[in-house]
Amino acid sequence: MxxxxxxxxxxxxxxxxxxxxxxxxxxxxxxxxxxxxxxxxxxxxxxxxxxxxxxxxxxxxxxxxxxxxxxxxxxxxxxxxxxxxxxxxVLLEKLENSFIFDLLVASNELELDELVEHLQSNFVNSNASWSSLNFAQIYRTSYQDKNLKIIRVCNNIITKYPNAIFESKNFYFLPEDALVSILKQDDLQLEESRIWEYVIEWGKAKNPTLPNSLDKWTSDNFSSLKKTLNLCLQHIRYFNIPGEDVVKKIYPYQQLLENQLFLDIASKIMAPNVPISSLVLPLRKLTVTDIITNEHALEISSWIDKQEKTYTENNPYEFKLLVKGSRDGFDVETIYNICDAVSNTVIVLKVEDTGEILGGFNPLEWNKDNNLWKNTDDSFVFSLKIANLKKSILSRAFKDNTWAIDNCPRDSSLSFGKALCLKGNLKTEKKGFCAVCGGYSKRIRSDEFITPVNFLSGVSPEFLFSVEEYVVFKILPKVR
The missing domain is CATH 3.30.710.10 (Potassium Channel Kv1.1; Chain A)
Known part of the structure; x- marks a missing residue:
């Protein structure tokens, strides 16, 4: 032996x-x-x-x-x-994550294969949170060295946490081939119109002499940006962009696209069944809904569990879709009918015009037959992180909040205190609003959209909103 x-x-x-x-x-x-x-x-x-x-x-x-x-x-x-x-x-337990990453890069350069393999495994298994927060640094480094296998960790982070790269201050320094590799991913968890906006901003950053105002752009300006974005534009899923976003976000930059492609995009909006000649790329596989991503779902789950740190993987909950406006209807009455006697639900809605994603969690059952104020300390409302909001806002119900949930089917109304109020047809009637409310800890919209407390004379029109889309999920513990 x-x-x-x-x-x-x-x-x-x-x-x-x-x-x-x-x-x-x-x-x-x-x-x-x-x-x-x-x-x-x-x-x-x-x-x-x-x-x-x-x-x-x-x-x-x-x-x-x-x-x-x-x-x-x-x-x-x-x-x-x-x-x-x-x-x-080598002892890693007391080392900072950023130091371990630097150690990995240096070990890879010095061809210490055993150490590289050990450090990579450490990142995969133990540093998902740090990796997502520092993704841009990791991706740029690993992409430059194709032999550094931590690139597979980056690809996993991209699909789950796209904001980690697109909203990073280092995003504009990504090399073109790295950005193209991201755009190619079918399961990138991001709305296509937002991907388009990020790509445009990346291209502008590469052309710092472009005028700030689009009204002042010349044909040469568009040609310069088109040349910069040539490879990136080939991987945008144009036919998955809603018509309204095409008008708002693509039309101003139509000179970046080939004439036939732009005509086909317009044709698909006006006559969806008419054949077109442009290549139609497959839709991206958004695994939660077209309103929220996996990253959003993890954040909401951490709030439900009252965790100080946001979950970064292994969501303990299943988000079971119960109601979707475009599928089931936009009347508040629909929510009560489908969700009657159902507890632990999350309502998420996308606000018309602003693109805000607002919502609320109700741990109690909805009741379709009676108007009831419900008391709970566990409900909360929120505004989720999007391109124009760098950090999500969480607002919890205060303790012993007798008016935490306003269950009012007879008035076609549904409210979380007065922090988030929904009424009537959410799409065709502009009746939603957020008010200054003592029942919840924070305002989930900026002050310009918050109505004062006094409702005797009704809510002023400038504070009211309708929604593009909404969903309701039943939150279920995952079976392990």
Whole structure:
């Protein structure tokens, strides 16, 4: 039976590193050689092909020592790497996630395959939250080095958390081929009209001399932007963009598109069944609804569980679709009829004109027969993060809130206190509003859209809204 005695070997080699006895390599690490490591070529060459190739290229100096400079690796990172090379040990528990990522990048550069595999596994299993928050940095680095397998982690993050890249301050620095690879993904969890807007903004950032006002653009300006976006525009799913968004968002930039493509887009809106000649790309697979994404669902689930940190994966709940306006009708009465005696529901709606995504969670049952004010501490209203709102707003019901839920089927009305009020036909009648309300902790709309508390004279028209679409989900624990 073979006996394994690695610890003693590891300790002895670590002492050799510390002493520097009989070293023949001097490695200058960091800018301006911030730190010098006296190491042994035989050990480094046996551990890494990178060092073997480098040492073969370098001649000995007058002191019979070869000098290697690594200015792009920090001293702290290399200190961990060189100790690993000599001892075979690395301790990650007390290291910051950003440091572990830097360590991964440096280890990949130095061709330390065993360490790279270990660090990649650590990211996949333990750092999903940090990875999503710092996605732009990770994606740019990993995409530049196709051998860095953490790219598969990035692709997983893209589909679940598209805002992590599109709303990052580093988004505009993404190389074209990286952006194209994102646009190609069929399961990108983002509305196509928003993808179009992000691509346009990326192209403008690449052309900083373009006039700020579109009214002042010349044909040459459009030609410059079209040239910049040539490859990106080929992967927009134009025929999945609602007609209203085509008018608002694509029409002003029609010069970026080929004439036939723009004619076919318009044709599909006016006569959906008439054949067209342009290539129609498949619809993206939005896995929750066309209003909210997986990222939104995770956020709502964390609020239901009263978690301080937002869930980033493994949603504990299933969002079962009960009602959808475009499918079942927009009358509030429809919600009561379908959701009668159903508890733990989330209503989510997209506001006409502003594009805001508002909603509320009701842990209690809806009742279609009686007008009732319902008391609960567990309900909440919210406004979800979108392009124009960088952070979601959560507003919880205050404790002992007797008027948390206004269940009023006879008035065709449904309200969360007065923080979010829905009435009549949500699409054709402009009767929805949010008011200053003591029953919930925060306002979920900006002040310009919040009506004062006094309703005796009715809500002023400027505070009222209708919706483009709405959905109601039953929240169910997932079966493990």
């Amino acid at each position: 073979e006996t394994q005695l690695h610890d003693r070997l590891s300790n002895d080699l670590t002492q050799l590193l510390k002493s520097g006895v009989n070293y023949d390599i001097s490695i200058e690490v960091g800018e301006d050689g911030a730190n010098i490591y006296k190491v042994h070529s035989i050990i480094l060459q046996s551990r890494s092909p990178y060092f073997k190739n480098k040492f073969d290229e370098i001649s000995f100096n007058e002191n019979h020592v070869k000098v290697l400079k690594l200015p792009n690796i920090s001293v702290k990172v290399f200190d961990v790497i060189i100790k690993y090379i000599y001892s075979g040990k």
